[in-house]
Amino acid sequence: MRAQLKFYLVPVIILLFSMQCMAQMERERANIVEPVETFWTPTLISQATTEHLSAGNLNVTIMHSFGIATTNTIQNFFGLDNVQNVRLGLDYGITDKWTAGIGRSSLFNVVDFRTKYALVQQHTDGSKPISISIKADLGIVTQQNRQSFKDDLSTLTSAIISKKINKQVRLQLSPMYGYFSSVDTGDNNHLFSVGVGSQINLSERFAFMAEYYPVIGTQNPNTNNAFSLGLNIQTGGHVFQLFFASTRWHLEQYTIAQNREQFWAGDFRFGFNVNRIFGL
Amino acid sequence: MNKTTFISSGFLFALLIVAAPLSGLAQSYITESGHVEFDSSVPLHSFTGVSDHLVGKITLTDSIVDFYVDVNTLKTGIGKRNNDMLRTLEAQKYPFAEFYGKIVSDFKPINDHPQEVTVEGEFTVHGVSKQTTITGTLKKTQEGIHVEASWTLNMKDYNIEPPGILFYRVSEKIDVSISATLPPN
Numbered sequence: 001m002r003a004q005l006k007f008y009l010v011p012v013i014i015l016l017f018s019m020q021c022m023a024q025m026e027r028e029r030a031n032i033v034e035p036v037e038t039f040w041t042p043t044l045i046s047q048a049t050t051e052h053l054s055a056g057n058l059n060v061t062i063m064h065s066f067g068i069a070t071t072n073t074i075q076n077f078f079g080l081d082n083v084q085n086v087r088l089g090l091d092y093g094i095t096d097k098w099t100a101g102i103g104r105s106s107l108f109n110v111v112d113f114r115t116k117y118a119l120v121q122q123h124t125d126g127s128k129p130i131s132i133s134i135k136a137d138l139g140i141v142t143q144q145n146r147q148s149f150k151d152d153l154s155t156l157t158s159a160i161i162s163k164k165i166n167k168q169v170r171l172q173l174s175p176m177y178g179y180f181s182s183v184d185t186g187d188n189n190h191l192f193s194v195g196v197g198s199q200i201n202l203s204e205r206f207a208f209m210a211e212y213y214p215v216i217g218t219q220n221p222n223t224n225n226a227f228s229l230g231l232n233i234q235t236g237g238h239v240f241q242l243f244f245a246s247t248r249w250h251l252e253q254y255t256i257a258q259n260r261e262q263f264w265a266g267d268f269r270f271g272f273n274v275n276r277i278f279g280l
Numbered sequence: 281m282n283k284t285t286f287i288s289s290g291f292l293f294a295l296l297i298v299a300a301p302l303s304g305l306a307q308s309y310i311t312e313s314g315h316v317e318f319d320s321s322v323p324l325h326s327f328t329g330v331s332d333h334l335v336g337k338i339t340l341t342d343s344i345v346d347f348y349v350d351v352n353t354l355k356t357g358i359g360k361r362n363n364d365m366l367r368t369l370e371a372q373k374y375p376f377a378e379f380y381g382k383i384v385s386d387f388k389p390i391n392d393h394p395q396e397v398t399v400e401g402e403f404t405v406h407g408v409s410k411q412t413t414i415t416g417t418l419k420k421t422q423e424g425i426h427v428e429a430s431w432t433l434n435m436k437d438y439n440i441e442p443p444g445i446l447f448y449r450v451s452e453k454i455d456v457s458i459s460a461t462l463p464p465n
Contacts, residue, residue, distance in 0.1 A: 056357075
């Protein structure tokens with residue numbers, strides 16, 4: 001009787017095994033470890049982020065800020081009649097971690113050269129919990145003036161530390177040092193700030209963002225800490241950023257040196273950035 | 281039937297059954313590094329998503345064709361666009377694009393010329409499965425079997441919402457093509 005049982009059992013087990021062989025393959029996720037997407041753009045509103053362009057990618061940016069929206073609101077159509085500053089910029093990903101760029105602001109005709117390098121990038125597997133980048137910017141006033149070239153220079157050096165906290169929230173701190181070779185009487189050549197930035201994703205297409213520039217140490221007379229609030233709109237290929245900002249500057253060293261407006265007192269202006277990335 | 285004959289017949293029967301799947305295994309071909317491309321053509325926004333992580337298995341004994349790719353491995357050459365594409369495909373929720381079906385036309389593995397074959401089965405992407413018929417070529421090579429196939433999918437059929445760009449939308453058609461050499465298992 002036992003032998004008879006074996007006679008049936010063995011083929012049944014083997015049959016089951018052979019059926020298993022013919023079944024659909026088990027789906028297995030590919031093990032991809034790569035930098036997480038912290039922010040949608042290399043620049044939040046005016047603060048650089050830890051987001052880097054891929055090697056060979058060119059980011060074309062148009063940054064635009066208008067007049068104060070709350071002054072002569074109707075006559076100036078919420079400030080839109082008074083274009084204050086336009087920065088046109090090109091940034092290129094030399095490697096996946098190293099970007100270099102050039103831009104020109106219409107205010108004082110400042111031409112700036114900048115570079116950013118990723119020291120650490122937060123990884124999808126959690127092995128690196130934060131991202132750290134360093135950034136340097138050299139601004140040159142090209143508007144005709146009575147100053148010599150060396151008095152037209154300004155620099156910005158910053159470390160950018162960011163973390164994607166969860167699917168929605170990203171936070172960033174940017175200790176920064178701004179230097180101006182020549183300043184008006186009473187102004188500082190050296191300025192320090194710890195920029196604070198945040199992006200909160202509302203959906204796959206929309207994200208809320210904010211940034212703040214508290215100046216550490218002596219502030220320039222009649223200036224205030226700059227604050228901006230904005231909305232990121234992600235479309236296929238473009239990221240549009242609509243924002244309200246106190247400052248009219250799109251360069252960090254000028255933002256900490258020259259912002260005279262107080263956002264929460266109602267001194268804010270409308271602005272927008274357009275980012276379009278091309279693969280070269 | 282005496283005891284010895286009984287046991288011997290049992291072994292013979294078992295051997296036959298063991299041999300059947302083993303011969304089946306010998307005629308199955310597997311790769312984990314096939315090539316897949318997703319092409320979308322529209323002015324200012326043409327892109328190609330490429331992955332070399334296509335996993336595929338072809339079993340000749342039962343004509344089963346089984347392919348899948350983790351869509352998170354697709355790269356477009358632009359980091360930003362990769363993320364746009366993965367968002368569109370909801371890649372975290374639906375990580376696989378897959379095809380499971382059968383070869384319904386003749387394929388002679390002894391012939392080393394590319395042979396046109398038709399496969400019928402289910403193509404699944406974005407969590408939606410549709411019955412699909414795909415025509416491609418199979419070619420017996422020294423390394424195994426080389427497969428090439430391409431077809432067009434309509435995003436709407438798979439509940440994929442194409443991203444909008446300013447005043448127009450990305451083409452709803454996506455050309456998919458695969459190319460892989462599957463060594464014998």
